[in-house]
Amino acid sequence: MSVESDAAAQITQLLGGRIGASLLLVEQPQPDTLRFEIDPGAVRAAAKALVQDTPARYLITVGIDERPLDRGFAIVHLFSLDSEHLFLALDCAVDSENTRIDAITPIVPGANWAEREFRDAIGVEPEGHPDPRRLMLPDDWPEGVYPLRRDFRYDYHPPSAGNVRPVLREPPKGSSVIPMGPFFPTLEEPAHWRLFVEGEKIVGCDYRGFYNHRAIEKLGDSAMTYDKLPFLAERICGICGFIHSTCCCQALEKAIGIQAPARARYIRTIMLELERIHSHLLWLGIAAHIVGFETLLMQSWRIREPVMWLTEEISGNRKTYGMNCVGGLRRDIPADLTAKIQEVLLPVERELRAVRQAIVGDTTILARTKGVGVLTRQWAEQIAVVGPPARASGIAIDARVDHPYAAYDEVPARICVQEGSDIWARVVVRMDELEESLRLIRAATAAMPGGPIRTEIAEEIPPGRIGISVVEAPRGEAVHFVMTGGDNRPYRWRVRAPTYPNLQAVPAMVQGETVADVPITVGSLDPCFSCTERVEAVDIRNAKTRVYSREELLRMWQEKSAPGGER
Amino acid sequence: MLLSKLREALICLKAGRVTLPYPSAPHDPSPRFRGKITVDPDRCFGCGGCANVCPAGVILIHDTDQHTRVLEFQWRRCTYCGRCEEVCPEQAIHMSQQFETATDRPEDLVIRLEVFMGPCQRCGRCFPPPTPLDRMMVSGFRSGGNGGRQ
Amino acid sequence: MLKRLCAKAFPKALWVYHANTGACNGCDIEVIDVLTPYYDAERFGIRLVGSPRHADVVLVSGPVTRQVASALHRLLDAVPEPKLVVAVGSCACGGGAWFDSYGVLGGADQVIPVDYYVPGCPPRPEAILYGIALALGLVSKQVVCERLSQESLEELAQGVSRYGGVSDG
Amino acid sequence: MSNGALSVLGLCAVNVLLALLLAPLYEGILRKLRAVIHSRQGPPLTQSYLDLLKLLGKEDLRTSPGALYAFAPALTLASVLVLATLVPMGTAPPLGFAGDIIVIVYVAAVSAVLAILTAFASQSPYAFVGGSREMMLLLAVEPVVVVTLIVGAVNAGTLATGDIVTWHTANGPTISMVVASVALFLALQAQAGKLPFDIPEADQEIMGGPLVELSGARLALLRWALWAKQLVFAFLLVEIFVPWPSTGTYYIDLTLALAKVLLVLILVAVVDAVNPRLRVEQAMRYYARVAFVSLSALAFAVIGM
Amino acid sequence: MSHVFLLGSSVALFLLGALTSFALARNPRLCGWIAVVFVTVAAVPLCGVVGETFRTGGQPEVILLHLSSLGASWAIAVDPLSAFFLVIAVVVGVLSTVFSVDYMIRLEKDSVAKFYPVLLVFFSSIVGVLVTSDFLFFLVFWELMTLTSFLLVTFERESSTSQRAGRKYFIVTHAATLCMVAGALIVWQISGSFHFAAMRDALGTLLDTQPVSGHLVIFLFVLGFATKAGVLPMGDWLPDAHPVAPSGMSALLSGVLVKLGIYGLLRVFCSFVPVSASLQAWGVVVALAGVGSLFIGTLAALMQTDSKRLMAFHTIGQIGYVCLGLGVGLYCLADNPALAALGLMGALFHVANHACFKACLFLGAGSVLYRTGERDMNKLGGLGTSMPLTAASSTIASMSIAGVPPFNGFASKWLILATCLLVGMSAPLFLALAIVGLFISLVTLASFLKVLGAVFLGQADENSDVREVPWTMALPQVVLAALCILLGVFPQVFLWFAHAALAGVSQVGLPPIDLLLGGSWGLTLAVSGIQVGFWAPSAIVVALFLSGSLAYGIQRAAGARVRHVPVWTGGEEHAAGTVRYPASSFYLPFKEAFRGIYPTVRLRVPAFPASLRKALDLDRWLYMPLARTVEQAARGLGRTHLGIPQVYLLWIVVGAMVVMGILLLTV
Structure with a gap:
């Protein structure tokens, strides 16, 4: 047992007191990571001890197929102890024959999706789960095929299991269904909500998401080398691509045991904050668009556009910058551009202030946002909501402060908290964060050291090392978990986007609201389904009559493109 | 309320019209911009390093006969990361400034390059000349085709 | 006569339905950007619409995931003729980085016929505008198939490459 | 056919054509204005014509085989055109002998009813939400319109639209008429389907509500009807409540009226541009307040002010 | 005399039809068609009367029966107002009967035969109500009409809601009738006659000499008729009774029966006051x-x-x-x-x-x-x-x-x-x-x-x-x-x-x-010679047709193709x-x-004292106890008889006797 800090010792003691001999092993693979190997039977007690007796916050669960390593399946529940800057990993080895484990969702509601996900992905059954429906796998996905097992090829398309209808909740008596999606104007991405309504009042909803699944995690840990992984991570999300690539690189760097040079960390900070600025401005516009306020959309995007030009000038692309690599950066910010950053941000700041003034005094905006989409602090904590929605509910969490990365230990960020818990509070939090970002960029450019931008990696990277990294995205905290493998590529790569927990809070937020408020309520989370649904394999859903297999689709396409066809 | 709204309208008017004249006037991207890839057929010697590092598997390599290696750049799915440009030992690949790449035919988004290769004296198969990139060849060659798909 | 007038008016009033079929949001954001003040696609009569019934153009962004494919088909059925399909971004054009993963069927043209391709990751707003201008006939095409050797065009037109099976995965 | 009948027919044709042909132009101007507020170039003024023309050539998708579904959009436009003949445009309404202010109110409701029936016939759940919202908005707005028109009637002592205009031209503004005109202007915002009251259409919430299932020509007709309706209502507002200056010469009066209508619609568009959409119950509460304004106008009218 | 003959023949046809359909009750469809035939044939003389009335402006009064001790006489008079309502009754009556033929077979199989006789009696009572110009006999027909309509409303005997609604209807309308009786008696004390003309004169006198009782009389009449007409709050019976009645009967209730309340009000206000x-x-x-x-x-x-x-x-x-x-x-x-x-x-x-x-x-x-x-x-x-x-x-x-x-x-x-x-x-x-x-x-x-x-x-x-x-x-x-x-x-x-x-x-x-509603195109309101309101439907219809053709022409101008598609619900299909x-x-x-x-208005006001709320809860303290009492009485009566129809017939007799009894007692 190698435990260094006081806090780690305390946690270990607490856990040892609760589960006794079931605590098999404690180690601290990274200075900020504490790994407990526990007996699967004690997982619930351990989780209970962590969330009830410590300020630990649930992050995510990783299911790993460790059968090739002779360890069965590993279920790793990750927690964050913000006050001590510690990650806690509860690692349970599940027998490869008897694939079941106690669900912790009854104790940690935020684990709902994650547990359903590892059930679908690697086939470990969470027993006692309150909602044991399939989450990520399509309804016609054959039983017993688990895409994230090591023996599943990333490009294998399993045959359909037949015309199985999805298990969807039926509307309560007296209500009807208003479907939202998968194609819906204010859902920029495909997702399918079934709103149960009486008139326009929402009395419940069901979510059938995971339309956006591109199998990124599987690609990442089977088809991609460390070299390519940041580029893939960048495309998890087109808006906060740099955040994901940074997070991925940092996790790998931690696992490898290197650190990016100071200059690279400062540049990362600047880029991250630039991304936050353009993302928040974008969100402001989209939120305005959702409530029909086109002028605010146009104006906030007008203010945002110079930032995009700036990022193109710095990185060579407006988005998905392609700047990160493991160990640092691929390109530097030259001195003239540093000056230009200041120059571009000045009018942004000025106009932002004008916009803020206008919004605060706008009674119609207030009428649409105040008291709407309320997420109580208690529920937010239970679901483990992150980012602006959490901060708007009075929870002071911010990965930049809780687990400082990049240059945030030297250029500390301020946490912007509001108590309103409604959409308006989320607007204010984001407006505050915009100002904070501008300040941070200014501070970081002023303090930016010189030197190299990349640390060279040793030839061979040992397998079996883990790295956990969090980055505060505009939407909240993104978590990347990496376990290194052989062959120059990761063994398991797990991404938790901020929308993942936030989206689970939606049913509570829309309950009792009207149909008119649903888009803005969902929008107020700034949801990003593409981030959320990276891992799930979702096949063509079988509705009543039509099932298109890939072959059928191809055939139809050929018929259509043939001369004399429909077109 | 009406008055405050009118004031908002005035704030908006202050910015004036900002619409750029593109496409009737050209609009150049910034100098660092990574646009469409160009390949210099005279420089490429078919090492395949680019294919190896490409995250999107854009570059397909096939040896048709003993003397010819075909490099097909399916750049319709290019992610413009610029890795190929970085690793090309001969600077044969270049990320141009061109972004006006819209087309109505998918085949316009393909570059096909045939490189004459020296065959191995012993086995008769062609091989790329040894390069500093051999180290990278060790890992993760992503199969381009439909792989294990049924 | 009115029929001809209507046909003439068609490209001058393109209403766009934006279908995200699994994109990372990058292209979607740039598509919206095209409507904002600096690029202002409404100059050309282009509008985003909320219902496919009103659309003239289905703008597809993102690789077509297996889950979304049937919905995309229904979407295209729901659009009245004449209609155009535009694939925006590398994913929609060719499947992007996930062209062969188990969750993705490939680019948009694997599922529905596509009229215009706008590659880019994501395409700059200007590139999208260029695509629009191309569709409107305002500009001419700048890329052509670069066959740096002597191969037949037909082979590529069939979308089949001799080298690696289906050319785009 | 007598001279009188001919002039009635002629004026009817003029009003109908004005409503039909100028409505897209006015909408084009408003779109341009919105673009200016958005700091962008905006579409050409003729864009609305192009939109309509394009829609006419598009395929007509139908989700229901019913005749109502097929004909209602044309009837919607027709009822707005009939409304145009009941509303003064530069001179007394050509069909004034066939309908007074009560008829105006009801014919205006007919166009909404037909639009709602089209929506319901389309079977889409969004259209039902939109139709339901449209009806609620109508319930909130129409009383305002009714009361403001009654203010005119009480002042002039007649229900005939033309006579109310004549009376107002001759007697100049009164407190009641000024207050009523403000109320009617506020009602115009909803009648024209502009923000913050485009609640029934709400593209982002319910995909265009009643319009969600309409395509091609029938969509064009409904859009056209909406534009024509906003034009006709603006005419009603300026002719009844701001009839001066009146020269008595038809062409000059018509030109003046067109200019006044443009001004009114520009105001409407500015309000439209700087407002987010309200929820339907908020809109109803708002119009309940406006109804009190109009009732106060009526009170003024009753005591002769 | 001819109009009395015509009226008599139509009533006779109604009653004959009632008997025939009762006799042929074994065959419900035939029964229904017989009713249709008789109603239609009976409508012909009624139409004759109506036409004649409008042509001549009113038919002379004929007294058929005289009860001198009561000052009542069965006077038949058809004036245009009666004729007006007769037309409505005939049209709706015939159409509802036709409608009922198939409707009743499907929905109430075994008891259909009991429907038509009562329906035809109901029709004849309506005719009676409309042509009688003596209040006593008016009330008799009124009562007959109420009772028959009650039987028709409660046709579905098995359903408890229909029974409850029927009871409510019965009690309320009878309370209303009692009001009218009371009002009539007050006037009768002065006039000594139930004839409409006499009552009018008496009411005039009463209003001059004793305004309070005069207005009380009017109030009682208004209460009575307004209850039948369905004016709130007395019309509370209506939403309960209509839904449970067979649909043809609902149409009759709403189309005719309720209108007779208006007829009564018109009589009272135009003729009496x-x-x-x-x-x-x-x-x-x-x-x-x-x-x-x-x-x-x-x-x-x-x-x-x-x-x-x-x-x-x-x-x-x-x-x-x-x-x-x-x-x-x-x-x-x-x-x-x-x-x-x-x-x-x-x-x-x-x-x-x-x-x-x-x-x-x-x-x-x-x-x-x-x-x-x-x-x-x-x-x-x-x-x-x-x-x-x-x-x-x-x-x-x-x-x-x-x-x-x-x-x-x-x-x-x-x-x-x-x-x-x-x-x-x-x-x-x-x-x-x-x-x-x-x-x-x-x-x-x-x-x-x-x-x-x-x-x-x-x-x-x-x-x-x-x-x-x-x-x-x-x-x-x-x-x-x-x-x-x-x-x-x-x-x-x-x-x-x-x-x-x-x-x-x-x-x-x-x-x-011509002075009120001039205009060749439609209606032009004229007050003291000035035209102040216009509604010309034909002009509007023509305009609507023309502009509709224009609009439809535009719609089809480009000859766009029509295609039928499923509803768009976002890309997924839903049941x-x-x-x-x-x-x-x-x-x-x-x-x-x-x-x-x-x-629920009574529940919403928090300041309402509970007793008042209870007092306002008419259902609880007025209708239900009364209904229970009546029901018990009926049950008691029903026990002495074997068949249900007999009970109903007895009710009719009892109802009429009660009315007569009250009248006789007050002599």
């Missing part, structure tokens, strides 16, 4: 009561999801319009006969219109019930394609009741509201009433859009095998819908009859109709039933604002 300031006051009272019930009734209707209950509430609302017209007419009768005539004509016209569209709507609801077995609109949807005729007639009738031009409901509403506004220019109260009326007509529109949307439009159930009703059920609806259009487009014709009807009974000379918008979902925020207007 002398034209004076007090009449003006009563006009205001009637108008206020009317606006109250149209406001509450219609808003309550908006909340309903039971199609027939919804329509019953609308009956209350539409009767409110009639009362508004009546009230404004009475208000002006002394000072401005022109406006008074307009108001009363509007009221009468609306009575006729309401009979058309409401009967059509009830028959439509009945057709839907017949095919789907469902009155709950939440569970219906998309019947428009499977039942096109029903859907089309219901749509037309809905548009009519909502006052959409150019249908008939608009013409009468326009007349009533325009009159109100014109009167309102000097009496602002009527302005307010007119505004409420205009607003409520929108609510009516909303309510019927809901009906159309929920029942006929929207998505049908999967695998629904609903088809159109048989022609005997469709035909009456189509005829009524056609009437709605005809009356709407050519209101002048019918208004002429309304004018004639009023001119025949009014105590003041009404201006000739048709789940994405349907149920009736209860419509206008929820709006309904929220008016929730509690009916009938």
Whole structure:
């Protein structure tokens, strides 16, 4: 047992007191990571001890197929102890024959999706789960095929299991269904909500998401080398691509045991904050668009556009910058551009202030946002909501402060908290964060050291090392978990986007609201389904009559493109 | 309320019209911009390093006969990361400034390059000349085709 | 006569339905950007619409995931003729980085016929505008198939490459 | 056919054509204005014509085989055109002998009813939400319109639209008429389907509500009807409540009226541009307040002010 | 004498039909057709009487029976007002009977034979009520009508709701009759006769000498008739009784029976009450009561999801319009006969219109019930394609009741509201009433859009095998819908009859109709020679047709292809039933604002003392105990007899005896 800090010792003691001999092993693979190997039977007690007796916050669960390593399946529940800057990993080895484990969702509601996900992905059954429906796998996905097992090829398309209808909740008596999606104007991405309504009042909803699944995690840990992984991570999300690539690189760097040079960390900070600025401005516009306020959309995007030009000038692309690599950066910010950053941000700041003034005094905006989409602090904590929605509910969490990365230990960020818990509070939090970002960029450019931008990696990277990294995205905290493998590529790569927990809070937020408020309520989370649904394999859903297999689709396409066809 | 709204309208008017004249006037991207890839057929010697590092598997390599290696750049799915440009030992690949790449035919988004290769004296198969990139060849060659798909 | 007038008016009033079929949001954001003040696609009569019934153009962004494919088909059925399909971004054009993963069927043209391709990751707003201008006939095409050797065009037109099976995965 | 009948027919044709042909132009101007507020170039003024023309050539998708579904959009436009003949445009309404202010109110409701029936016939759940919202908005707005028109009637002592205009031209503004005109202007915002009251259409919430299932020509007709309706209502507002200056010469009066209508619609568009959409119950509460304004106008009218 | 013969023969035919259908009860269909034949044949002499009456302006009074001890005589007199209501009764009666033939077979198999005899007796009692000009005999027929209609309402004996509703109806209308009896007795004490003319004179005297009792008498009469008419709060029986009755009977209840209340009110106010300031006051009272019930009734209707209950509430609302017209007419009768005539004509016209569209709507609801077995609109949807005729007639009738031009409901509403506004220019109260009326007509529109949307439009159930009703059920609806259009487009014709009807009974000379409603195109309101209001349906229809052709021409100009597609729900398919918008979902925020207007209003006021609330809970302390008592009595009586029909017959006798007994006791 190698435990260094006081806090780690305390946690270990607490856990040892609760589960006794079931605590098999404690180690601290990274200075900020504490790994407990526990007996699967004690997982619930351990989780209970962590969330009830410590300020630990649930992050995510990783299911790993460790059968090739002779360890069965590993279920790793990750927690964050913000006050001590510690990650806690509860690692349970599940027998490869008897694939079941106690669900912790009854104790940690935020684990709902994650547990359903590892059930679908690697086939470990969470027993006692309150909602044991399939989450990520399509309804016609054959039983017993688990895409994230090591023996599943990333490009294998399993045959359909037949015309199985999805298990969807039926509307309560007296209500009807208003479907939202998968194609819906204010859902920029495909997702399918079934709103149960009486008139326009929402009395419940069901979510059938995971339309956006591109199998990124599987690609990442089977088809991609460390070299390519940041580029893939960048495309998890087109808006906060740099955040994901940074997070991925940092996790790998931690696992490898290197650190990016100071200059690279400062540049990362600047880029991250630039991304936050353009993302928040974008969100402001989209939120305005959702409530029909086109002028605010146009104006906030007008203010945002110079930032995009700036990022193109710095990185060579407006988005998905392609700047990160493991160990640092691929390109530097030259001195003239540093000056230009200041120059571009000045009018942004000025106009932002004008916009803020206008919004605060706008009674119609207030009428649409105040008291709407309320997420109580208690529920937010239970679901483990992150980012602006959490901060708007009075929870002071911010990965930049809780687990400082990049240059945030030297250029500390301020946490912007509001108590309103409604959409308006989320607007204010984001407006505050915009100002904070501008300040941070200014501070970081002023303090930016010189030197190299990349640390060279040793030839061979040992397998079996883990790295956990969090980055505060505009939407909240993104978590990347990496376990290194052989062959120059990761063994398991797990991404938790901020929308993942936030989206689970939606049913509570829309309950009792009207149909008119649903888009803005969902929008107020700034949801990003593409981030959320990276891992799930979702096949063509079988509705009543039509099932298109890939072959059928191809055939139809050929018929259509043939001369004399429909077109 | 009406008055405050009118004031908002005035704030908006202050910015004036900002619409750029593109496409009737050209609009150049910034100098660092990574646009469409160009390949210099005279420089490429078919090492395949680019294919190896490409995250999107854009570059397909096939040896048709003993003397010819075909490099097909399916750049319709290019992610413009610029890795190929970085690793090309001969600077044969270049990320141009061109972004006006819209087309109505998918085949316009393909570059096909045939490189004459020296065959191995012993086995008769062609091989790329040894390069500093051999180290990278060790890992993760992503199969381009439909792989294990049924 | 009115029929001809209507046909003439068609490209001058393109209403766009934006279908995200699994994109990372990058292209979607740039598509919206095209409507904002600096690029202002409404100059050309282009509008985003909320219902496919009103659309003239289905703008597809993102690789077509297996889950979304049937919905995309229904979407295209729901659009009245004449209609155009535009694939925006590398994913929609060719499947992007996930062209062969188990969750993705490939680019948009694997599922529905596509009229215009706008590659880019994501395409700059200007590139999208260029695509629009191309569709409107305002500009001419700048890329052509670069066959740096002597191969037949037909082979590529069939979308089949001799080298690696289906050319785009 | 007598001279009188001919002039009635002629004026009817003029009003109908004005409503039909100028409505897209006015909408084009408003779109341009919105673009200016958005700091962008905006579409050409003729864009609305192009939109309509394009829609006419598009395929007509139908989700229901019913005749109502097929004909209602044309009837919607027709009822707005009939409304145009009941509303003064530069001179007394050509069909004034066939309908007074009560008829105006009801014919205006007919166009909404037909639009709602089209929506319901389309079977889409969004259209039902939109139709339901449209009806609620109508319930909130129409009383305002009714009361403001009654203010005119009480002042002039007649229900005939033309006579109310004549009376107002001759007697100049009164407190009641000024207050009523403000109320009617506020009602115009909803009648024209502009923000913050485009609640029934709400593209982002319910995909265009009643319009969600309409395509091609029938969509064009409904859009056209909406534009024509906003034009006709603006005419009603300026002719009844701001009839001066009146020269008595038809062409000059018509030109003046067109200019006044443009001004009114520009105001409407500015309000439209700087407002987010309200929820339907908020809109109803708002119009309940406006109804009190109009009732106060009526009170003024009753005591002769 | 000839008209008495004609009337007699038609009543005889009714009764003969009753006997025949009773005799042939074994074959329900034959039974129904016999009823149809007899009703139709009986309608012919009635039409003769009506035609003659309008031609001559009234038939001489004939006394058939004289009870000198009571001062009562069975006097038969047909004046244009009676004729007017006779026409309505004949049209709705014949059509409802035709409708019932198939309807009753399907829905009430074993007891059908008991339906037609009672129905035919009911018809004859209506004729009796309309042509009798002696109050005593009027009451006898009135009672007969009430009892037969009660039997028809409670036709489904098995259902407890129908029994409860029937009991409520029975008690309320009998309480109303008692009021009328009391009023009549007070007058009788002075006049010594029950004859209408004598009563009018006596009431005039009474109002002069003892205004309190005079007004009490009027009040009692108004109470009595308004209860029958369904004016709130006395019309509370209506929404309970209509839905449980067989649909043909609901149409009759709403189309005819309720109208007789209006007939009574017209009789009282036009014939009995002398034209004076007090009449003006009563006009205001009637108008206020009317606006109250149209406001509450219609808003309550908006909340309903039971199609027939919804329509019953609308009956209350539409009767409110009639009362508004009546009230404004009475208000002006002394000072401005022109406006008074307009108001009363509007009221009468609306009575006729309401009979058309409401009967059509009830028959439509009945057709839907017949095919789907469902009155709950939440569970219906998309019947428009499977039942096109029903859907089309219901749509037309809905548009009519909502006052959409150019249908008939608009013409009468326009007349009533325009009159109100014109009167309102000097009496602002009527302005307010007119505004409420205009607003409520929108609510009516909303309510019927809901009906159309929920029942006929929207998505049908999967695998629904609903088809159109048989022609005997469709035909009456189509005829009524056609009437709605005809009356709407050519209101002048019918208004002429309304004018004639009023001119025949009014105590003041009404201006000739040409002066009131001139214009060759349609209706032009003229007050003291100045044209102040216009409604020319034919011009508007022509304009609508022309511009509609233009618009449709535009629609088809480019010759675009038509393609049928499934509903777009975002890319996923949903079962048709789940994405349907149920009736209860419509206008929820709006309904929220008016929730509690009916009938939970007593629960909403917190300051209400409990005792008062209890006191207002009529159901609990008035209806139910009375009903229980009556029920026990009936059960007691029923025990002595074997068959149910006998019990009913006994009830008729007992009812008549009670009335007679009260009368005799007070001699």
